Amino acid sequence: MTKLVKNIREAIELSGLRDGQTISFHHHLRNGDFVLNMVMEEIADMGFRDLTVNASSLFDCHRPLLTDIENHVVTRLMTDYVSAGIGHAISEGIMDTPVEFRTHGGRAADICSGETPIDVAFIAAPSSDPMGNCTGKFGKSACGSLGYAMPDAMHAKKVVVITDNLCDYPLQGWSIPETCVDYVVVVDAIGDPKGIVSGTTKITRDPVGLVMAKNAAKVIKASGLLKDGFSFQTGAGGASLAAASFLKDMILKEGICGSFGLGGITGYMVDMLNEGCFKNLMDVQCFDLKAVESIKNDPRHIEIAADQYASAKARSSVTDNLDIVILGATEVDTDFNVNVHTDSTGYLMGGSGGHSDTAAGAKLSMIIAPMFRARLPIVCDHVAAVSTPGKDIDVLVTQGGIAVNPSREDLAEAIKAAGLPLIGINELKAKAEALTGKPAPLAHGDKVVAKIIYRDGTEPSPIYSVK
Amino acid sequence: MKRSMLFIPGNTPNLLINGNCLGADMVIFDLEDAVSPDEKDSARVLVRNTIKYLNFKSLGTIVRINSVDTDYWKKDLDEIMPYTPDMIMLPKTGCPADVLKADAYMTELEKKLGLAKNTVKLMLLMETAMGVENAYASASASDRVGAIFLGAEDLTADLRCKRTKEGREIEYARQRMVVAARAANVDVYDTPFTDVNDDEGIRIDAETAKAMGFTGKASISPRHVDAINEVFSPSEKDINYAYEVMDAIRLAKEQGRGAIALHGKMIDAPIVARAQQTIAAAVELGLGREA
Amino acid sequence: MAEIIKNASAGTMESSDAFVTIEPAAANQINIESAVEAQFGESIRKSAEEVMAEYQVSGAKLTIKDQGALDCVIRARVETAIRRGMEA
Numbered sequence: 064m065t066k067l068v069k070n071i072r073e074a075i076e077l078s079g080l081r082d083g084q085t086i087s088f089h090h091h092l093r094n095g096d097f098v099l100n101m102v103m104e105e106i107a108d109m110g111f112r113d114l115t116v117n118a119s120s121l122f123d124c125h126r127p128l129l130t131d132i133e134n135h136v137v138t139r140l141m142t143d144y145v146s147a148g149i150g151h152a153i154s155e156g157i158m159d160t161p162v163e164f165r166t167h168g169g170r171a172a173d174i175c176s177g178e179t180p181i182d183v184a185f186i187a188a189p190s191s192d193p194m195g196n197c198t199g200k201f202g203k204s205a206c207g208s209l210g211y212a213m214p215d216a217m218h219a220k221k222v223v224v225i226t227d228n229l230c231d232y233p234l235q236g237w238s239i240p241e242t243c244v245d246y247v248v249v250v251d252a253i254g255d256p257k258g259i260v261s262g263t264t265k266i267t268r269d270p271v272g273l274v275m276a277k278n279a280a281k282v283i284k285a286s287g288l289l290k291d292g293f294s295f296q297t298g299a300g301g302a303s304l305a306a307a308s309f310l311k312d313m314i315l316k317e318g319i320c321g322s323f324g325l326g327g328i329t330g331y332m333v334d335m336l337n338e339g340c341f342k343n344l345m346d347v348q349c350f351d352l353k354a355v356e357s358i359k360n361d362p363r364h365i366e367i368a369a370d371q372y373a374s375a376k377a378r379s380s381v382t383d384n385l386d387i388v389i390l391g392a393t394e395v396d397t398d399f400n401v402n403v404h405t406d407s408t409g410y411l412m413g414g415s416g417g418h419s420d421t422a423a424g425a426k427l428s429m430i431i432a433p434m435f436r437a438r439l440p441i442v443c444d445h446v447a448a449v450s451t452p453g454k455d456i457d458v459l460v461t462q463g464g465i466a467v468n469p470s471r472e473d474l475a476e477a478i479k480a481a482g483l484p485l486i487g488i489n490e491l492k493a494k495a496e497a498l499t500g501k502p503a504p505l506a507h508g509d510k511v512v513a514k515i516i517y518r519d520g521t522e523p524s525p526i527y528s529v530k
Numbered sequence: 531m532k533r534s535m536l537f538i539p540g541n542t543p544n545l546l547i548n549g550n551c552l553g554a555d556m557v558i559f560d561l562e563d564a565v566s567p568d569e570k571d572s573a574r575v576l577v578r579n580t581i582k583y584l585n586f587k588s589l590g591t592i593v594r595i596n597s598v599d600t601d602y603w604k605k606d607l608d609e610i611m612p613y614t615p616d617m618i619m620l621p622k623t624g625c626p627a628d629v630l631k632a633d634a635y636m637t638e639l640e641k642k643l644g645l646a647k648n649t650v651k652l653m654l655l656m657e658t659a660m661g662v663e664n665a666y667a668s669a670s671a672s673d674r675v676g677a678i679f680l681g682a683e684d685l686t687a688d689l690r691c692k693r694t695k696e697g698r699e700i701e702y703a704r705q706r707m708v709v710a711a712r713a714a715n716v717d718v719y720d721t722p723f724t725d726v727n728d729d730e731g732i733r734i735d736a737e738t739a740k741a742m743g744f745t746g747k748a749s750i751s752p753r754h755v756d757a758i759n760e761v762f763s764p765s766e767k768d769i770n771y772a773y774e775v776m777d778a779i780r781l782a783k784e785q786g787r788g789a790i791a792l793h794g795k796m797i798d799a800p801i802v803a804r805a806q807q808t809i810a811a812a813v814e815l816g817l818g819r820e821a
Numbered sequence: 822m823a824e825i826i827k828n829a830s831a832g833t834m835e836s837s838d839a840f841v842t843i844e845p846a847a848a849n850q851i852n853i854e855s856a857v858e859a860q861f862g863e864s865i866r867k868s869a870e871e872v873m874a875e876y877q878v879s880g881a882k883l884t885i886k887d888q889g890a891l892d893c894v895i896r897a898r899v900e901t902a903i904r905r906g907m908e909a
Contacts, residue, residue, distance in 0.1 A: 270752040271548045277756065312729075407857060434551070437836070437889025438857050462551035482816075498547065498584065500892055502860035543894045544837040572831050572901040576894065583893035 066247045067193050071225065072105045074246040075183070078221040080106075083113045084182035087174075087219060089212035090120035091187070091199055091348055094146070095258025098187035098225050100127050101250065107136045115139035117181060119170060119211040119369070120416070123148035124258060132157050141179060143167050143414050150411030153512050156528045162513040164404065164526075167347070168373025168380065168420035169518040171214040175370050175377070184219035186212050186239065187253045191226040195244025196237035199349075200359040200366075202228035204254045207349025207358045208328075209238040213368035216243040227253045238366055261351050266308055266331075267301030271433055271462045276305030278483060279389060279431050279460045284313055285481035286427050286474060288386045291319055295341070296326040296421050297389040299350050302431050304331050306389050314340045325372075325381055326417065328364075333357040336364065345381050347372040347417075373420035375518045382417075382424030390418055392430045392459075394446045397488050399453030399468050401430060402446035404515065407439050409507055409529045415450050419518055422455040427474070430456060434463035439502055440495035442466075442488060447505070448515060449523040459488065466491045506530050531814045532556050532590050533746040533762035534755050535719060539564035540573035546580045549589075552752040553759065556590030561606050562597070562621050570602050574609045581613040592653060594619040598631045607632075611639045614649055617676060622684075623654040625664045626671035633672040648674045653719075657681030658688045662703045665710035675716055679748065680707045682721035693724075695731055697738065708743040717745040726751040736761035763815055764808045772805035772812070825881040829905035832890075832898035839890040841902040846882040849873060855887035868892055872899045881906065 068074045080086070086106075088099045099118065104127070106114070114137050121128070123146045131137045132152075141163040145153065153162055165173065173179040189204045191197035199206040204227055216222050216239045223246045224239075267273065279302075283289055295310075297303045308331070314321070321341030324332045328346045330353030336344050344364045349355045358364045373382045393413070394402040401422075406412045422428040432441045441461060457474055459466045464486030467475040479485050486494070508528030516522055536554035538545045540561045549557040559580065565573040581591060593615045596602035599622070607618065620632050632652060640647055652674045656662050662685065669678050682700045686693040693699065704720065711718030720739035723732045732754045736747050740761050747758045764772075775797055782790040790797045830842040851869050853862055869883055883899065890898070 270545060270552055273752060274552055408859065438861055438891060439889075462548060498891055500861065500864050502857070503863065505859050542835075543890060544835065547837060547891050547894070571904065572897070575901050575904075576897040579893040579897040579900075583896075584891075 065193060066195055066244060068246050068248055071102055071248050071250070072109065074223045074248050075102070075105055075109065077246060078183045078223060080111065080183050082111055085115040085117055085180065087181040087184045087215045088116070088118040089187065089209070089215060090118065090122065091206040091209055091211060092204065092254035092259045094122040094124045095255040096122065096124055096187060097252060097254050098185060099125050101225075102185050103128055103131050103136070107131050107134065111136055113138045115141065117141040117170070117179060119167065120144035120414070121149045122146045125149060129157060139163075141165065141170070143170050144416045145411055145414055147406070147410065147412040150413070154405075154410040154529045156508070156510050156512055158512065161511045161525065164414050164513055164515045166373065166415040166419045166518045167211065167369055167417045168375055168382065169516060171369035171372070172374040172376035172518070174214040174218050175374065177218075181215055181219035183221045183223060184212075184215035186216055186222060186224045188224045188226040188239070189253065190228040190230050190234060191224050191247055192230050192232040192234040193247055194232055194241035195222070195224045195239070195247050196232070196234040196241045197224050197226060197244070198234065198236055198238040200236060200238070200355070202226070204228070204252065204256060204259060205355050205359070206259050207355040208346045208366045210347030210367055210372060211369045213239060214370050221245045223248060225250055225253055227251060260349065260355055265301060266304045269301070272302040273305055274462045275302050275431050275433065275460055277309050278465060279306035279429060280309035280313060281481060281483055282429065282458060282460060282465060282478055283310060283387055283427065285477045285483065286387070287477065288427055289313065289317075289319060291321075293319070293321040294323045294325060294384060294386045295321060296324065296385060296387070296425070297332075298391050299327060299329050300391050303389045303391065304329065306431060307331055307335070311335050311338065311340055325385060326421070328354040328358070330354055333364070336361070345372070373417055373424070375420075375423070380424070382420050385421060385425040387427045387429070388421040388425040389429050389431055390422060392432045392441065394443050395430060395432065395441055395456070395459055396443050396446045396453070397492060399456040399459070399488065400446045400449045401451040401453070401456060402448045403450045404448040404513075404526060407437065409447060409505055411513060411526065415515070419451040419455065422451045423518060428455055428457050430459045432459065432461060434461040434491065434495045435499050438499045440492060440499055442492035442495060447507070448526050450515060452517070452523060459491070461491065463494050464491055531811050532717070534758040535590070535592065535746065535748045536752060536755055537564070537722070537748065537750050540577045541565050541569050543576065546576065547584065549580070550584070550586050553755040554589065554749065554752070555746070555759070556592055556616070557586070558592045558594050558619060558748070560594045561602070562594050570596070574606055578609045578613060581610070581615055590617070591615040592617040592619050594621060594655070597622040598628050603632070604635060607635060607639060611636065611650060612643055614645065617651045617653045619653045619655055619679070621655045621681075622658060622661065623656055623668055624658055624660040626667050629654065629668050629671040629675065633674050636674065651676035653677040653679055655679045655681050656707065657684035659685070662706055665707055666713050669710050669714035669716050675714070677717035677719060677745070678707060678711050679719040680704060680721045683724070695725065695728075695735070697735065704739065704742050704744070712743065718743070720744040720747040722748045722750045723754060724750065726753055729753070729757065733757045733761065763817065764812050768808050769812045769817060772808040775801060775805040776809065823876040823878050823903065823907050825878060825903070825906040826909065827906055829902050831901035831905060834886065834888055836888050837890055837894065838888050839895050839898045840886040840888070841898040842884045843902040843906040844882050845906075846880050848880060849878065850882045852882070852884045853887065854885070857887070857889060864892065865895055868896050869899050872896050872903065876900070876903050878903055
């Protein structure tokens with residue numbers, strides 16, 4: 064038998080795709096991805112209508128999708144994250160049906176449980192054999208982990224692997240096995256390596272960022288969680304990485320060895336692994352070349368599926384065992400609710416990704432953010448969108464003080480005992496406003512353009528169009 | 531007790547507005563080397579507004595004006611003095627005449643503004659061979675002088691030697707500054723350590739300065755501030771010993787004894803004086819209790 | 822009363838700063854470009870007007886390209902632009 068078909072169009076034809084069905088994509092090729100656009104071009108050309116696109120994330124390189132939306136080729140969108148270019152169009156009301164935002168764990172859970180069935184999944188695979196055993200670990204478009212594609216591959220009715228590096232059967236060290244795959248298509252290029260992984264991830268040099276990072280590391284130490292067997296995740300933002308850097312120094316100085324580092328993995332986490340900060344990395348997505356090299360060569364660096372990463376419906380997931388996570392925020396309100404979906408002007412420019420999943424699971428979930436950003440205080444009365452509910456956030460670290468969720472009195476005590484600058488969240492808001500002035504409230508439009516589906520299925524707040 | 535002082539460029543809003551969040555005991559808003567000649571006017575207004583509108587009361591504010599041999603220094607003072615920073619830093623102080631020149635104009639401004647004399651203190655930056663040689667004379671030239679500060683980058687250029695991390699070339703200057711400051715009864719601050727990424731180096735350099743008797747140390751990077759604060763704070767061991775000393779002399783007094791020993795060592799007046807200094811510093815930093 | 826006799830500017834386009842230009846005009850006019858205009862546009866205008874009033878400027882077109890500057894920074898940049906525009 065052969066699964067090789069001559070082009071994407073043939074794969075779509077054979078898949079039996081019909082109007083109104085759901086197709087899915089994953090985002091490991093990030094802003095360098097060609098596959099979503101190549102597939103959508105064929106689909107539009109073939110005259111399909113009313114499709115649902117379920118994509119783990121959408122980047123600005125996917126802007127051609129907006130034309131398919133305008134032409135009603137695509138009428139529903141499910142995703143975990145959108146970058147600003149796509150978000151802008153959504154906020155201006157391009158969709159008639161609100162976009163469904165899930166968390167990375169929530170998306171995987173709903174795919175696995177059949178809540179959001181997929182008719183045809185398109186897997187961008189940096190290397191595959193003719194039977195569809197495929198991986199992201201090598202090939203000219205190598206992206207490392209294929210974690211977000213795994214639930215799609217396991218549960219979609221039809222699975223199409225698209226690769227630009229066809230290898231002899233059997234491919235060694237596959238991430239997705241042939242048992243899931245219906246068709247394999249070879250194309251010239253599945254992505255632009257420059258957009259897939261960044262060369263290096265940089266630690267902030269901004270003094271304010273460094274102060275926040277230093278305090279973040281001290282809070283972690285004060286929490287008492289930094290002991291043998293700890294587990295840790297951090298975002299790839301400059302201040303989060305700087306916090307990881309200070310943390311690394313502490314860990315090495317005290318001779319502690321953690322169990323695992325989790326997440327989207329950067330070269331920084333790889334360094335921590337190699338210097339003995341923890342025994343393993345659990346990797347659902349690689350952010351840079353160093354991470355890709357590591358997952359390819361180092362057996363301690365383990366590839367995990369999105370559902371194992373963070374599904375709330377799985378029998379267990381890694382986030383359940385997470386000790387510490389460092390996260391970002393565009394806004395935090397006085398109830399510690401966090402917005403990572405919209406920017407200060409109300410436009411969509413992000414999404415939960417793994418934010419809510421890790422915050423829910425971690426014993427210490429920390430937000431690190433400046434007291435104000437472009438004159439806007441980080442703490443407000445009510446966030447424009449509740450991406451992660453305040454009950455899951457333990458502490459907010461800013462350069463103007465450290466605010467602890469009142470539900471974590473124990474943590475507040477520990478931080479105080481460590482001599483760190485503790486501040487009430489309302490005082491922090493007042494302190495920032497004393498510098499910035501009180502911002503006039505931002506009015507929004509009437510149309511609901513997106514809804515956030517939290518990992519437990521609840522929908523905390525709709526997102527409105529911009530005015 | 532002011533251990534660390536951090537330079538902040540005078541025309542950089544992003545850093546100025548966060549000056550009180552960077553961990554330093556004092557900030558130095560710099561109108562001199564960090565500001566190009568065609569931006570002196572804008573930096574002056576920006577620094578003035580920063581002091582005027584933002585609440586920096588919790589820490590010491592110092593403004594480094596331009597030296598008295600430039601056209602800028604009087605304009606700097608005109609703009610800044612009404613908002614009374616804790617200190618004006620006078621760069622390139624060479625001799626008592628420089629101090630008296632600045633002092634006279636500051637006195638004039640204080641009178642005009644209805645401020646008490648010496649409301650704003652002077653910190654003298656000594657960064658030439660002449661400046662270091664005249665350290666005591668300059669430091670004692672006016673009771674407006676609150677501190678002196680060694681600038682080793684310019685000094686080593688003047689000395690025609692290479693500036694090194696080890697700092698052998700500035701050993702004499704450091705010692706001379708400390709002696710001058712203590713003789714004139716003013717504080718004395720050590721030169722910044724310039725390798726921003728050398729966390730070990732800053733600690734060693736600060737420990738050297740502390741061992742020589744400096745009050746504290748300047749920094750050009752917020753990265754160094756923590757190390758400076760730690761090094762110039764009394765250690766737990768020092769604090770505990772100071773309390774032991776004070777307890778021992780209290781006990782001796784109660785028992786009417788003259789000479790006292792602690793751990794087999796005679797306690798004399800200098801030991802008591804040092805214990806008192808340590809406890810005072812510890813109390814100020816929230817590390818100790820009153821003796 | 823201060824007369825703006827030439828075009829002048831102050832500030833930068835860096836984050837937390839504002840770039841302010843001033844030019845002679847028949848009457849006062851203030852243009853503001855800011856990412857936080859919805860939240861702080863009015864405050865920026867009010868501060869600019871106050872500084873202009875302090876210098877008794879009556880004929881100037883002021884353009885503020887705000888990069889998220891705090892009020893004290895806006896005021897400083899406007900003031901410097903006015904001073905520079907007054908100098909011969």
